Amino acid sequence: MNHDDLIYDWNRLPPSHDYAATTVELSDETLRDGLQNPSVTDPPIEKKIELLHLMADLGIHSADIGLPGAGPRAYEACLALAREIADTGLPIDVTLAARTVLADIEPAARIQEESGLKLEVATFIGSSPIRQYAEDWDVERILDATRGAIEFAVSEGLDVMYVTEDTTRSRPRTLARLFSAAVEAGARRICLADTVGHATPHGVRRLVRFAKDFAAGTGEPVKIDWHGHRDRGLGLANALAAIEEGVDRVHATALGIGERIGNVEMDLLLVNLRLLGTHDHPIDQLADYCRVTAEMCGIDIPYNYPVIGDDAFRTGTGVHAAAIIKAMQKGDRWLEDCVYSGVPASLVGRSQIIEISPVSGLSNVRHWLSHRGYDADDEALCTAVFRLAKKCNHTLSRGEIESEIARVQAERT
Numbered sequence: 001m002n003h004d005d006l007i008y009d010w011n012r013l014p015p016s017h018d019y020a021a022t023t024v025e026l027s028d029e030t031l032r033d034g035l036q037n038p039s040v041t042d043p044p045i046e047k048k049i050e051l052l053h054l055m056a057d058l059g060i061h062s063a064d065i066g067l068p069g070a071g072p073r074a075y076e077a078c079l080a081l082a083r084e085i086a087d088t089g090l091p092i093d094v095t096l097a098a099r100t101v102l103a104d105i106e107p108a109a110r111i112q113e114e115s116g117l118k119l120e121v122a123t124f125i126g127s128s129p130i131r132q133y134a135e136d137w138d139v140e141r142i143l144d145a146t147r148g149a150i151e152f153a154v155s156e157g158l159d160v161m162y163v164t165e166d167t168t169r170s171r172p173r174t175l176a177r178l179f180s181a182a183v184e185a186g187a188r189r190i191c192l193a194d195t196v197g198h199a200t201p202h203g204v205r206r207l208v209r210f211a212k213d214f215a216a217g218t219g220e221p222v223k224i225d226w227h228g229h230r231d232r233g234l235g236l237a238n239a240l241a242a243i244e245e246g247v248d249r250v251h252a253t254a255l256g257i258g259e260r261i262g263n264v265e266m267d268l269l270l271v272n273l274r275l276l277g278t279h280d281h282p283i284d285q286l287a288d289y290c291r292v293t294a295e296m297c298g299i300d301i302p303y304n305y306p307v308i309g310d311d312a313f314r315t316g317t318g319v320h321a322a323a324i325i326k327a328m329q330k331g332d333r334w335l336e337d338c339v340y341s342g343v344p345a346s347l348v349g350r351s352q353i354i355e356i357s358p359v360s361g362l363s364n365v366r367h368w369l370s371h372r373g374y375d376a377d378d379e380a381l382c383t384a385v386f387r388l389a390k391k392c393n394h395t396l397s398r399g400e401i402e403s404e405i406a407r408v409q410a411e412r413t
Contacts, residue, residue: 003334011276013244022278025061025249027225028266030293031081032064032097034253037262043296045080051254051296052081054289055092058270059281061249062093064122068111069104075111082115093120095161100125100149109156122191123149124163127170127178139174146178147185154186161189161225168192168199172210179214189223190215192247194238197231197260201241204228208245223248228264230256235264240272254293255301255308271307271343284349306343313345316357316395321364324352357395362386374405384408 030051035042048065055063068078082094096111098104100123112119125142126135132142146162153160162182164170179190192207199207208224215222226242228235228251239250252266267290273279290308294301303310315321320340327335336352337344345351354367365385370376388404389396 003338006335007338022243022246024243024247024273024278026059026266026269026273026279027095027249027251028055028060028063028253029227029251029263030055030063030253030257030266032066033251033259033263034257034293035066035297036259037257037297040257040297040299045077047292047296048077048081049084051289051292052084052092053090054285054292056090057285058283058289059279060092060266060270062095062120064095064097064251067097067104068107069098069101075107078107079111079114082111082117082119086115086117095120095122097122097124098149098153099123100145102149102152105149105153105156105158109153109158112156112158118159120159120161120189121153122161122163123153123187124165124191124193126166127164127174128166129171129174130169131166139177142178143181146181150182150185150187159189160185160187161191162187163191163193163225163227165193166195166198168194168203168207169196175210176214179211180218183218183220183222188221189225189248191225191227191251192242194226194228197229197235199228199238200232200234201237204238204241205245208242208247212246225249225251227251229258229260230262230264231260235262236268236272239264239269243273243278255290255299255305257293257297257299267308268306271348274347275343283347286348287350307348312343313341313350314353314355315340316355316364317359318361318364321354321367322361324354325363325367328352355395356385356389356401358389358392360386360389365389368401381405381408 031048052063065081066074066078068075078096085092085094094117096108096119098108098121105121108119108121125145150160164175164178182190192211211224215224224247226239226247228238242250252264252269254266256262256265267286270279270283270286274283287308290301301309306312323339324336327339333346337346354364356364356368362382365382366376385401385404
């Protein structure tokens with residue numbers, strides 16, 4: 001049977017939005033925006049280096065490795081990471097964050113000189129009316145800061161991405177003036193930032209179209225980035241909308257860690273792009289990427305976290321398990337992976353797991369026993385375990401099941 005005949009895909013897009021024909025880069029913000037989350041721990045440099053290598057292993061194109069102007073510790077960490085990339089030839093581009101002030105950009109220029117690595121600096125400044133009012137800024141002041149910072153960065157040989165914070169709540173006329181000033185000063189990449197997670201997919205599409213029209217009119221090779229947060233739970237959907245509208249690069253973080261409740265989840269973005277045919281690099285090390293992030297930041301991965309959580313490919317439900325077991329019996333790994341899962345477990349190096357719970361059928365019990373070397377045709381044994389499950393209010397642990405097996409076996413001797 002042709003696999004394409006077994007799933008009707010309502011997700012197919014018209015040719016103008018075909019993911020398989022889309023080229024989009026991914027920028028990992030875990031070591032910068034991710035570490036700004038107030039509940040995480042800033043890890044030692046060895047762990048940051050380990051994560052950096054995993055980013056490259058997953059085919060992530062670039063990484064924001066920090067804001068070196070934040071202080072000596074931040075500077076040393078950024079320098080060490082840049083040197084690691086330069087010394088090992090790691091295939092990943094590097095971005096350093098900076099406010100639109102010379103005091104932040106100068107450390108980035110020094111890191112470029114000391115590491116010998118070509119760097120991009122992401123100069124950011126608030127652009128929305130609410131931010132201007134709170135800061136007592138006017139547009140002219142923002143324009144002056146923009147021009148001064150970018151001209152200095154360009155003079156130091158840095159590539160420049162200009163980030164308008166809170167872009168999704170900024171006026172079109174203001175954005176046009178700021179973008180124009182940035183490009184005239186030498187920026188060749190502009191970043192649309194949903195800083196407080198305000199946007200909906202519809203708003204993202206409108207904003208990206210606006211930015212693309214602007215870029216097309218500059219006569220310069222200006223690229224467009226999307227940087228989203230998930231305050232309304234729309235981070236991943238917004239990132240996919242931005243990609244469909246043709247942005248050049250999308251920012252995300254491991255496990256979605258970041259300011260407040262965080263950013264677009266890089267791990268989930270990778271899974272979705274792989275399934276949509278855009279990201280062709282293997283992602284079987286995704287679990288390691290998430291595990292290292294969780295360990296180094298001192299956070300837990302929820303059991304029900306998509307794809308990576310303990311329960312992502314685990315079921316104790318009789319109907320679900322029966323279908324998976326029948327698929328297993330056909331000897332087709334793809335069928336086993338997809339009959340009751342929207343993400344193939346094998347895509348990320350995992351497998352389907354059948355448990356025994358109060359809502360299980362006998363097929364769950366037989367499968368569990370056979371996969372652990374017990375006689376699945378032993379009716380008395382199967383019935384005993386099945387009855388135990390029906391008396392409980394939870395999924396049985398291995399210890400509980402084996403205790404019941406031992407009881408049955410003891411009664412026979």
